[in-house]
Amino acid sequence: MKKKLSIVDIANSLNISKTTVSFILNGRAREKRISEELVERVLKYVKEVGYKPNSLAKSLRTGKSNIIGLLVQDISNNFFATIARQIEDRAYKNGYKIIYSSTDNDTQKTQELIAMFRDRHVDGYIIVPPEGIEEDISSLIKDGLPVVLFDRYLPGVETDYVVVDNLFSTYNATRYLIDKGYKNIAFISFNNQQTQMADRLSGYNKAMTQSKLTTSIKEVDFYQDEKLMTEPIMAFLNEHPETDAILFGNNHLGTCGLKVLKKLDKKVPEDIALICFDDYEVFELCNPPLTAIAQPIDAIADKVITLLLNRLNTSVENGVKQQVILTTDLRIRKSTK
Amino acid sequence: MKKKLSIVDIANSLNISKTTVSFILNGRAREKRISEELVERVLKYVKEVGYKPNSLAKSLRTGKSNIIGLLVQDISNNFFATIARQIEDRAYKNGYKIIYSSTDNDTQKTQELIAMFRDRHVDGYIIVPPEGIEEDISSLIKDGLPVVLFDRYLPGVETDYVVVDNLFSTYNATRYLIDKGYKNIAFISFNNQQTQMADRLSGYNKAMTQSKLTTSIKEVDFYQDEKLMTEPIMAFLNEHPETDAILFGNNHLGTCGLKVLKKLDKKVPEDIALICFDDYEVFELCNPPLTAIAQPIDAIADKVITLLLNRLNTSVENGVKQQVILTTDLRIRKSTK
DNA sequence: TACCTAAAATAACTCGATTTAGCATTTATT
DNA sequence: AATAAATGCTAAATCGAGTTATTTTAGGTA
Numbered sequence: 001m002k003k004k005l006s007i008v009d010i011a012n013s014l015n016i017s018k019t020t021v022s023f024i025l026n027g028r029a030r031e032k033r034i035s036e037e038l039v040e041r042v043l044k045y046v047k048e049v050g051y052k053p054n055s056l057a058k059s060l061r062t063g064k065s066n067i068i069g070l071l072v073q074d075i076s077n078n079f080f081a082t083i084a085r086q087i088e089d090r091a092y093k094n095g096y097k098i099i100y101s102s103t104d105n106d107t108q109k110t111q112e113l114i115a116m117f118r119d120r121h122v123d124g125y126i127i128v129p130p131e132g133i134e135e136d137i138s139s140l141i142k143d144g145l146p147v148v149l150f151d152r153y154l155p156g157v158e159t160d161y162v163v164v165d166n167l168f169s170t171y172n173a174t175r176y177l178i179d180k181g182y183k184n185i186a187f188i189s190f191n192n193q194q195t196q197m198a199d200r201l202s203g204y205n206k207a208m209t210q211s212k213l214t215t216s217i218k219e220v221d222f223y224q225d226e227k228l229m230t231e232p233i234m235a236f237l238n239e240h241p242e243t244d245a246i247l248f249g250n251n252h253l254g255t256c257g258l259k260v261l262k263k264l265d266k267k268v269p270e271d272i273a274l275i276c277f278d279d280y281e282v283f284e285l286c287n288p289p290l291t292a293i294a295q296p297i298d299a300i301a302d303k304v305i306t307l308l309l310n311r312l313n314t315s316v317e318n319g320v321k322q323q324v325i326l327t328t329d330l331r332i333r334k335s336t337k
Numbered sequence: 338m339k340k341k342l343s344i345v346d347i348a349n350s351l352n353i354s355k356t357t358v359s360f361i362l363n364g365r366a367r368e369k370r371i372s373e374e375l376v377e378r379v380l381k382y383v384k385e386v387g388y389k390p391n392s393l394a395k396s397l398r399t400g401k402s403n404i405i406g407l408l409v410q411d412i413s414n415n416f417f418a419t420i421a422r423q424i425e426d427r428a429y430k431n432g433y434k435i436i437y438s439s440t441d442n443d444t445q446k447t448q449e450l451i452a453m454f455r456d457r458h459v460d461g462y463i464i465v466p467p468e469g470i471e472e473d474i475s476s477l478i479k480d481g482l483p484v485v486l487f488d489r490y491l492p493g494v495e496t497d498y499v500v501v502d503n504l505f506s507t508y509n510a511t512r513y514l515i516d517k518g519y520k521n522i523a524f525i526s527f528n529n530q531q532t533q534m535a536d537r538l539s540g541y542n543k544a545m546t547q548s549k550l551t552t553s554i555k556e557v558d559f560y561q562d563e564k565l566m567t568e569p570i571m572a573f574l575n576e577h578p579e580t581d582a583i584l585f586g587n588n589h590l591g592t593c594g595l596k597v598l599k600k601l602d603k604k605v606p607e608d609i610a611l612i613c614f615d616d617y618e619v620f621e622l623c624n625p626p627l628t629a630i631a632q633p634i635d636a637i638a639d640k641v642i643t644l645l646l647n648r649l650n651t652s653v654e655n656g657v658k659q660q661v662i663l664t665t666d667l668r669i670r671k672s673t674k
Numbered sequence: 675t676a677c678c679t680a681a682a683a684t685a686a687c688t689c690g691a692t693t694t695a696g697c698a699t700t701t702a703t704t
Numbered sequence: 705a706a707t708a709a710a711t712g713c714t715a716a717a718t719c720g721a722g723t724t725a726t727t728t729t730a731g732g733t734a
Contacts, residue, residue, distance in 0.1 A: 006690055017714040022692060033711055055456050056397045057690035060719050065393075075412065076422040085413040085439060092438075097453060099436045101429075102422060116434060119392050258622050285595050287624025343720055354684045359722060370681055394720035397689050 005051045014045060021046075025053065059121050068308065069117035070100040071110060071127045073151075078280045079251060079297070080128070083150075086301035087126065094309055096123070105192070105222065107132040114140070124308045129154055131194060146311035150304050152196040153323070160311070162303045162324040166196050169293050169328040170203030173247055173275050178211050180336055182245040182273055188233060188257065189249030191219040200249055200277060216240060220253070229256045230263075237264065244272060245336070251278035258286060273336040288334035296326050342388045351382060358383075362390065396458050405645065406454035407437040408447060408464045410488075415617045416588060416632070417465070420487075423638035424463065431646055433460070442529070442559065444469040451477070461645045466491055468530055483648035487641050489533040490660070497648070499640045499661040503533050506630050506665040507540030510584055510612050513628075515548050517673055519582040519610055525570060525594060526586030528556040537586055537614060553577060557590070566593045567600075574601065581609060582673070588615035595623060610673040625671035633663050 011018035023032045029039045059065045068091055072080040088098045103110040107130050114136050124146040134154050140147050149161040177185050187204040208215045218236040223229050248254040254276030266272050279294035303324045348355035360369045366376045396402045405428055409417040425435045440447040444467050451473050461483040471491050477484050486498040514522050524541040527534055545552045555573040560566050585591040591613030603609050616629035640661045
């Protein structure tokens with residue numbers, strides 16, 4: 001194994017000081033009044049032998065790593081995977097690498113991951129925050145580290161974030177169902193207090209009460225295991241046979257719901273109408289195709305990374321945090337009459 | 338921003354040398370005959386102030402990073418995302434972090450990423466290799482770095498890898514179609530020479546020629562953009578109206594195919610039968626549900642990370658590389674008569 | 675008391691870069 | 705000619721650890 005060249009090797013080979021090499025490689029040649037001729041000689045040699053500075057050493061000295069830490073809830077969920085992918089592309093184009101992990105919405109795991117990222121001198125953070133992580137995020141911000149949240153925000157914490165207008169989205173979808181004549185509309189959601197879910201619930205509630213309809217809400221716990229997710233949904237539908245429409249809180253619940261309805265042999269939309277928050281391939285291809293509240297995935301990814309790159313570039317700590325609220329798109333397909 | 342504690346701060350606070358602190362923290366106290374009493378005092382204090390060694394400095398000195406580099410083709414593809422997720426979990430449980438990226442099957446991008454990983458002193462590599470990357474992989478191996486490939490392998494390069502029995506899988510699926518009486522079976526695949534695709538093609542060819550049937554192969558280029566993928570497929574089907582069954586080379590082609598058939602208003606399986614390599618939610622939920630060749634995702638992820646962890650733990654460079662070939666499962670659903 | 679040895683701890687070097695402060699020359703100014 | 709300023713480059717300190725080689729201390733022995 002031929003050992004890697006260091007800046008000292010370069011300096012020695014050229015009989016100059018490593019300081020000079022460093023200045024030249026960091027584009028400070030002009031500033032440091034190093035002769036054109038020497039600059040060229042060094043650059044040529046460096047290229048010739050393929051020398052690449054050791055970025056660990058560089059990070060140790062400068063405190064910068066050119067790494068962005070990305071914490072999503074679950075990278076195997078299509079919504080997060082697609083966003084992660086786009087963020088990754090933009091990051092690379094701007095000279096940043098991504099180090100990522102799934103939080104599983106687990107507070108302790110997330111704390112450990114944030115600590116790990118910090119430890120690695122990550123330059124910026126993109127986080128889909130679980131509940132109870134307020135302090136850790138605040139601490140990052142207090143220490144001047146750029147943080148962008150998305151999908152949900154933390155009410156007590158002032159930070160940049162990108163979310164969609166959840167409340168209006170479900171309000172709008174519920175109104176759509178009501179206008180179609182559905183009366184027993186159920187909302188199936190996750191049992192957690194995060195803003196995105198709370199807002200989706202509020203939107204549903206608002207539309208229902210406005211129309212003087214009785215709400216029917218089922219909150220289930222999140223599990224990776226499919227059975228543990230489908231069983232409570234099935235139980236709920238059996239207990240509420242009057243249900244004529246369902247609004248699902250997210251794509252995961254929607255697909256579980258589809259499986260349940262298939263098992264129960266319910267016809268969509270004859271027996272029951274469906275709308276799901278989040279859109280993806282499954283909903284477009286299943287039969288009938290599902291009406292869905294589509295989040296603007298491209299725009300979310302774009303805003304998130306743009307916000308973070310801005311923070312990273314303007315080292316000035318601009319106190320004003322940006323809150324971006326994007327709108328969703330109700331894609332009407334054939335799962336409603 | 339309170340600055341982070343360093344080992345020197347700890348040493349100073351306790352009026353001892355940082356060497357001693359380092360020895361104690363690295364479990365070499367006994368070996369270095371440091372008194373029980375001091376060990377306890379140091380550990381207690383370190384815990385008290387929450388000191389964590391700077392891992393960059395540590396990596397710089399030791400050459401180890403406890404980071405695994407993961408290069409998949411596309412993290413937003415369900416197959417890779419699910420495997421990535423499981424690898425991530427196992428890695429974390431074993432004290433390793435993951436740094437990942439999508440290669441897009443782009444050789445140059447992959448080369449840059451490998452260089453970047455190397456540069457960051459990544460301890461081990463998990464790679465879904467694109468074509469033309471043989472030399473870079475060989476170079477890693479020559480330098481004693483653990484590398485595990487999956488999904489495909491590189492014929493000229495001796496390394497650990499985990500793949501499925503692609504040839505038999507498509508042979509078997511094609512036979513299944515033939516036995517059902519289909520005669521004009523098309524194979525739609527990607528236009529590349531990688532082992533997994535080549536083997537899938539061979540399996541199809543073998544079954545067809547064995548039964549003296551004429552093969553009908555469409556190879557399309559890969560694009561992220563959906564339109565660019567669906568158009569050639571649609572063109573192919575229009576040119577070959579006799580086609581009574583299609584075998585798709587992977588999940589991406591399968592979903593594109595589903596969309597095309599929907600547009601052409603073809604009935605499955607009445608007008609045309611379908612089987613797709615790779616299985617996932619869409620195929621289970623679409624109507625009719627699709628017969629699919631399911632790869633053993635859990636087993637693949639498990640084997641990959643187990644192989645790598647073994648290499649990482651047994652610093653001995655055991656020359657014998659392991660090749661793991663797993664079997665697939667033909668999940669018969671209703672997309673065939 | 676002087677000497678030796680094992681135990682306990684440490685000074686100094688290293689990893690590979692960046693950065694600060696400064697040293698010779700040469701050129702310009704008075 | 706003496707001094708100041710500009711030019712071109714570099715020695716040494718630094719980041720925060722791990723590691724090697726060495727010193728100090730305590731206790732036992734002759």
